[in-house]
Amino acid sequence: MKAQYLLLTAAGFILMLWMSWGLYVIYSTERPPYEVLQSLSADVELRQYEAQTWISTTQETDHAAFPVLASYIFGGNKEGRQVSMTAPVITGAKMSFILPQEISADNAPRPDGQAIDFSTVPARKLATLEFAWWTDPVRVEQKTSELLDILQANGVETTGRVFLMRYNDPWAPPFLRRNEVAIEAL
Numbered sequence: 001m002k003a004q005y006l007l008l009t010a011a012g013f014i015l016m017l018w019m020s021w022g023l024y025v026i027y028s029t030e031r032p033p034y035e036v037l038q039s040l041s042a043d044v045e046l047r048q049y050e051a052q053t054w055i056s057t058t059q060e061t062d063h064a065a066f067p068v069l070a071s072y073i074f075g076g077n078k079e080g081r082q083v084s085m086t087a088p089v090i091t092g093a094k095m096s097f098i099l100p101q102e103i104s105a106d107n108a109p110r111p112d113g114q115a116i117d118f119s120t121v122p123a124r125k126l127a128t129l130e131f132a133w134w135t136d137p138v139r140v141e142q143k144t145s146e147l148l149d150i151l152q153a154n155g156v157e158t159t160g161r162v163f164l165m166r167y168n169d170p171w172a173p174p175f176l177r178r179n180e181v182a183i184e185a186l
Contacts, residue, residue: 030086031167032098037125044129044150046185052121053104056096057114065095068114073097077109088180092163127151127158127185128165133174140164143181157186 034047055072059065066089073083083099090096094117099108105118129147133139144162151158160183167178 029167030084030100031088032086032101034126040127040150040154040156043131044127044147046156047126047128049124049126051123053099053108054090054096054119054121055099055108056094056117056119058094059115062091062095065091068116069095069097072109072111072114072116076112076114078112079109081109083109087167088165088178089167090163090165092161125185126182127156128180128182130178130180132177132179134177135164135166135179140181143179147181147183151183151185158183159186160184 032049032052034049036045037048038046040046055069057065057068059068073085075082077083083103086098086100088098090098105120108118127147129143129150131139131143147162148158162181162183165180165182167180168176
């Protein structure tokens with residue numbers, strides 16, 4: 001009986017640490033500011049974003065793309081300068097990181113051989129659908145369909161393709177994860 005109690009206490013403590021780490025990352029990671037223009041449902045918003053500077057790479061998989069971008073921000077650039085991680089990580093045709101607001105394509109460290117493109121994304125309006133847990137392809141496709149159905153039902157016109165925005169590191173508890181599918185709205 002005492003062994004079970006100790007095991008449950010240890011498991012509870014580990015769960016608490018895991019959740020604490022997830023919350024710490026959520027509240028300590030810079031995110032791009034936006035203004036909510038309209039809520040179309042409990043999970044769907046129209047938002048206005050300011051201009052952003054992105055670094056992007058095109059690789060075969062997310063597992064191949066992430067280390068390319070991560071090596072750059074963790075100091076693997078010509079200046080050896082670390083760049084703060086921001087959220088979300090954006091995936092679509094490419095994987096992209098949003099650089100912190102004080103960094104532009106003009107003053108960012110230069111890549112040190114990584115296949116990285118810099119782009120300035122102009123201010124724009126996005127339609128987003130927020131969801132938790134995992135981002136497996138089937139779930140992302142379901143959420144994409146849900147977003148597009150809600151936008152169509154509300155007469156919201158869009159342009160471009162839907163993309164995925166993931167806000168948490170891979171170690172965050174799934175029930176604390178914030179993910180969104182988004183598309184540019186007109």
